[in-house]
Amino acid sequence: DTEVTQTPKHLVMGMTNKKSLKCEQHMGHRAMYWYKQKAKKPPELMFVYSYEKLSINESVPSRFSPECPNSSLLNLHLHALQPEDSALYLCASSQGAGGRSQETQYFGPGTRLLVL
């Protein structure tokens, strides 16, 4: 079973709202990732969690705040977003600690975010 789930599937929010994206995997994977994908572009890495600790932050603005409450869950808290933050947000997980070239990342279905 290589399932990663994400909720909600769609989210519309105003620039003053606070919302959260959720990601869950029950494959025992030790690394989890957040990606942002703009239309007609490849995914861009935002954050990597390894063993529930933040290991990579790709210079993401502080209005995006990740959280890893346990090894199965990954949240992305959103606050004071801008319209240009509208995108597909993808969560992924991999079996190891996230540091090996051979690790396959398995993705969730994504959350389509629209910021008005």
Added chain:
Amino acid sequence: AQKITQTQPGMFVQEKEAVTLDCTYDTSDPSYGLFWYKQPSSGEMIFLIYQGSYDQQNATEGRYSLNFQKARKSANLVISASQLGDSAMYFCAMRVLGDMRFGAGTRLTVKP
């Protein structure tokens, strides 16, 4: 720094025929992983196939095979017997340690 390139923005193929999607890469690290993902319009990135830099044989997974030419730094995806459901965006990706980078993608359209 690593770089991954897909030069075909769009490709068309007739149903039941084979198609090759091109991918070239550049890295100075001898250990890397190469991946292909399929992204339908629904948005989910579906893992298709993996090739390690030290693998001697080309990877195959059902109708998918990866034509790995290390000296040319290419990792082309071959889809045999195309189906209408293969219409999607296809991304090539390279991973060096914890750093995964995606190519720009190729949109494949299968014609009936």
